[in-house]
Amino acid sequence: MITAIFGGFNANTRNDKEVPTNVDMLEFDDTDITSQEDTTADSEVQIGDLDVSLNHSKVDDEPFLNLDDQGSNNNNNETYSILNMCEMSIDDLNEIDVINGRKIEEPFNLLDASKLESNIMPASSDHYAHSYDRYGFRKASKYITEEEYDKWWSNYSYSCSKNKNKWERFMSNNGLPVINDTPKKFPAKNDKLKKLVRKGVPAEWRGDAWWAFVNGDDLLNKNKNLYMKLLRVVSQLDEFKNRNDKNADHKYLPELDVIERDLNRTFPNNLHFQREPFQISDPPMIKSLRNVLVAFAIYCPSIGYCQSLNFIAGLLLLFLDEERTFWMLVIITSTFLPGVHNFDLEGVNVNQGVLMLCVKEFLPEIWPFIEKNYNHDKKKPLHLRRTNEFLHKLPSIVLCTTNWLMSCFVGTFPIETTLRVWDCLFYEGSNFLFKISMSILKLNECHFMKNNDNGRTIYHFSIRKSNVNEVNRSNGTMPIEEMEAEILQSLQTSPKKYLDPDVLFDKTIMKRRMAFNKLDQDTIDTLRKYVTSQRLKYKKYSKLFGLNYDTKQNSSSKNDIYSDPSVLPKETINEMALEEIDEFKTKLDGDFPDKDVKIGLNNKQRMHSLP
Amino acid sequence: MLQFKLVLLGDSSVGKSSIVHRFVKDSFDEFRESTIGAAFLSQSIKLDEDDTVIKFEIWDTAGQERYKSLAPMYYRNANAALVVYDITASDSLSKAQSWVEELKNKVADDKLVICLVGNKLDLCQEDSGKRSVEISDAKQYADEQGLLFFEVSAKTGEKVNDVFKSIGESLYSYKKEELLSKSEQNGTNTHGQVDLQLQKPATSDPTSCCT
Numbered sequence A: 001m002i003t004a005i006f007g008g009f010n011a012n013t014r015n016d017k018e019v020p021t022n023v024d025m026l027e028f029d030d031t032d033i034t035s036q037e038d039t040t041a042d043s044e045v046q047i048g049d050l051d052v053s054l055n056h057s058k059v060d061d062e063p064f065l066n067l068d069d070q071g072s073n074n075n076n077n078e079t080y081s082i083l084n085m086c087e088m089s090i091d092d093l094n095e096i097d098v099i100n101g102r103k104i105e106e107p108f109n110l111l112d113a114s115k116l117e118s119n120i121m122p123a124s125s126d127h128y129a130h131s132y133d134r135y136g137f138r139k140a141s142k143y144i145t146e147e148e149y150d151k152w153w154s155n156y157s158y159s160c161s162k163n164k165n166k167w168e169r170f171m172s173n174n175g176l177p178v179i180n181d182t183p184k185k186f187p188a189k190n191d192k193l194k195k196l197v198r199k200g201v202p203a204e205w206r207g208d209a210w211w212a213f214v215n216g217d218d219l220l221n222k223n224k225n226l227y228m229k230l231l232r233v234v235s236q237l238d239e240f241k242n243r244n245d246k247n248a249d250h251k252y253l254p255e256l257d258v259i260e261r262d263l264n265r266t267f268p269n270n271l272h273f274q275r276e277p278f279q280i281s282d283p284p285m286i287k288s289l290r291n292v293l294v295a296f297a298i299y300c301p302s303i304g305y306c307q308s309l310n311f312i313a314g315l316l317l318l319f320l321d322e323e324r325t326f327w328m329l330v331i332i333t334s335t336f337l338p339g340v341h342n343f344d345l346e347g348v349n350v351n352q353g354v355l356m357l358c359v360k361e362f363l364p365e366i367w368p369f370i371e372k373n374y375n376h377d378k379k380k381p382l383h384l385r386r387t388n389e390f391l392h393k394l395p396s397i398v399l400c401t402t403n404w405l406m407s408c409f410v411g412t413f414p415i416e417t418t419l420r421v422w423d424c425l426f427y428e429g430s431n432f433l434f435k436i437s438m439s440i441l442k443l444n445e446c447h448f449m450k451n452n453d454n455g456r457t458i459y460h461f462s463i464r465k466s467n468v469n470e471v472n473r474s475n476g477t478m479p480i481e482e483m484e485a486e487i488l489q490s491l492q493t494s495p496k497k498y499l500d501p502d503v504l505f506d507k508t509i510m511k512r513r514m515a516f517n518k519l520d521q522d523t524i525d526t527l528r529k530y531v532t533s534q535r536l537k538y539k540k541y542s543k544l545f546g547l548n549y550d551t552k553q554n555s556s557s558k559n560d561i562y563s564d565p566s567v568l569p570k571e572t573i574n575e576m577a578l579e580e581i582d583e584f585k586t587k588l589d590g591d592f593p594d595k596d597v598k599i600g601l602n603n604k605q606r607m608h609s610l611p
Numbered sequence B: 001m002l003q004f005k006l007v008l009l010g011d012s013s014v015g016k017s018s019i020v021h022r023f024v025k026d027s028f029d030e031f032r033e034s035t036i037g038a039a040f041l042s043q044s045i046k047l048d049e050d051d052t053v054i055k056f057e058i059w060d061t062a063g064q065e066r067y068k069s070l071a072p073m074y075y076r077n078a079n080a081a082l083v084v085y086d087i088t089a090s091d092s093l094s095k096a097q098s099w100v101e102e103l104k105n106k107v108a109d110d111k112l113v114i115c116l117v118g119n120k121l122d123l124c125q126e127d128s129g130k131r132s133v134e135i136s137d138a139k140q141y142a143d144e145q146g147l148l149f150f151e152v153s154a155k156t157g158e159k160v161n162d163v164f165k166s167i168g169e170s171l172y173s174y175k176k177e178e179l180l181s182k183s184e185q186n187g188t189n190t191h192g193q194v195d196l197q198l199q200k201p202a203t204s205d206p207t208s209c210c211t
Helices: A029-042 A067-072 A081-085 A090-100 A112-122 A123-129 A148-173 A191-200 A201-214 A217-222 A225-240 A246-251 A257-263 A286-301 A311-315 A321-338 A346-362 A398-406 A415-426 A431-443 A445-450 A457-461 A466-475 A479-498 A501-507 A523-542 A550-556 A575-590 A603-609 B018-027 B065-069 B072-074 B090-106 B123-125 B135-145 B158-182
Strands: B002-010 B039-048 B053-061 B081-086 B113-119 B146-152
Touching: A029 A466, A029 A479, A081 A466, A112 A603, A148 A191, A201 A217, A201 A415, A217 A321, A225 A286, A225 B090, A257 B146, A286 A311, A286 A321, A286 A466, A321 B039, A346 A398, A346 A431, A346 A523, A398 A431, A398 A479, A398 B018, A398 B039, A431 A445, A431 A479, A431 A501, A431 B039, A445 A479, A466 B123, A479 A501, A479 B039, A501 A523, A523 B018, B002 B018, B002 B039, B002 B072, B002 B090, B002 B158, B018 B039, B018 B081, B018 B113, B018 B158, B053 B158, B065 B072, B072 B090, B081 B090, B090 B135, B113 B123, B113 B135, B113 B158, B135 B146, B146 B158
Parallel strands: B002 B053, B002 B081, B081 B113, B113 B146
Antiparallel strands: B039 B053
């Protein structure tokens, strides 16, 4: 049977309903809706105050999660801050519904991903079903063969089941029931739990565990039925679309087209997202993905839809129902990656700036390769050399690191590794994203060091100036651009080979001597604020001197104020203004303690990070 | 071997990644995952002239409007840009035109080679009713702006290699001009930092294609 092929992974533990046997039954009918509402009621597991965003470990004398007052205390007027961003109030949503006076499909509970397998996969598919993993992803990729996967999996699946035993013992030691292979509650944060999470949450429990770690019920209970209401708007949009009422589309959601185009470009290699030739309508997973993305775009107009959310939502849908996926998306975009998916994507730059500061602090052995030509320009006055100018004009390495954070490593690694990262991300907070980013950089260290016999190449890495090339040629070292290309290439492709999450974790995250493992959430939060304000100031300062920030940033190194203010055209700026810039820059640097950014490590600790 | 940086720009799902994959791997997928941020690939070609080998470092970018704010990072120091539109979607041509404008305004290098490419030619060959951008209109625009211009199909591979070949030839001719003028000036070089660096020893296997 096909279900057997999918190994132990069965998200359909909550519903004991019969598995539909033909495609027609996938259509939602009233019975489905009722049973699904029951499910929702069942799943009101109260999880207490797990503070994911700040990574504060909870006191041990609180082994169970209290039924927190927050959950039951809210009244309907209380809205989550993001809701305030939403132009449409709940009343508006109701109104639309009343005006139309029509019955609207309730959300389809896709918790039962596995239930659908038999429908998604054609009967003839048995012969190739072994090519797919337990989540429906194709095992083989450009970088891993199916044989390699199977060989690894035979060991890994064994350690997964051993690991699950540990989880079960842990749960039962804490007096927490696991009924039908579904945990109802997770303990409050503690070291033992953290250790278990780092070893991986059992795949069958993942949805519930993530949901508990991010305290999803708090948000859901505050906003009961909101998702249903949003879905009504979604189906309205559909109706407008079917009527070919283009204006209506645009009035509500300018990015509906982009979502539509991305639906079939989300995990095209996953069985659940594929449409088989005999299927007339979209597979249920695609329908759910559309619902979640459109509902999110309506709910959060400051983001709308941003490419990369499709992958995050898509992966969530394999483990959670639509409604919880929606709220997870809200939590991820507000708590874990604030501003990253907004229209201007400024959060991307901020987070990349934070990553660069982290690398500078925790991977000092790699930093010189990454950094632009700011610190070693001997023409520059000394007080300007220790600046963090790279925060404004980010080093070229961010070309690679940007999508790591934007998509939370979906697509960066093979799927099991991505999922392990997600386990820790939701448990430990967004600092984990930075730790993993630094892990990849660390593991690619050799590519940075290559062809560097005399240190000069480090010194001039990524400087695109002719004199430097001449230096390199005379030294016989690798030309800079080629080296840069090689590093970028390996940063992009090598993570796709990290099939085994244990290997990645053992080499980096689990190593005490990796300095970046000291990084905590408070530091990340502080750094985010710092980088945000620095970038803002720099923008203002560019305007102050009549420079078009964007234009200057885009131009090549000619007259580049970012690397050297002295090359500014004389007619734009006189000597007095130059002094002012210097002063201003010094002031900027002074804004952060100790002139240079410190992340709370003394030199002795820093030494440990050296190989 | 000469090495050049090429960046792909254009609206979402016009087929930027598909064109690159056809060029680099000679393969096509009906559904390709949306590109997040940017992806890096490289491929070399050999020009007829002087047997010159050109290596392209290709940055394939995300097409959604909002990613425009990241684009400068990707086209910084680019030698060539491939601006792609979908010949079955007229909106995408205006997006392409705005990319051309941005490149012209913001890239300091006046030797930047821009190639306008209309993709999905196969769809119009199957059913001419699907075409919504006339070839003459696009060609006229390209001529006015001094761009190279092609209509291609990433799916069938038609003309895809021609695009890169013609970009390579343009880059090579600029390069030769520059070397010539340089030798006339007796090696004194004041500008052209971006171009000068392109002269490199042939260290890599020209047939290699990075993945």
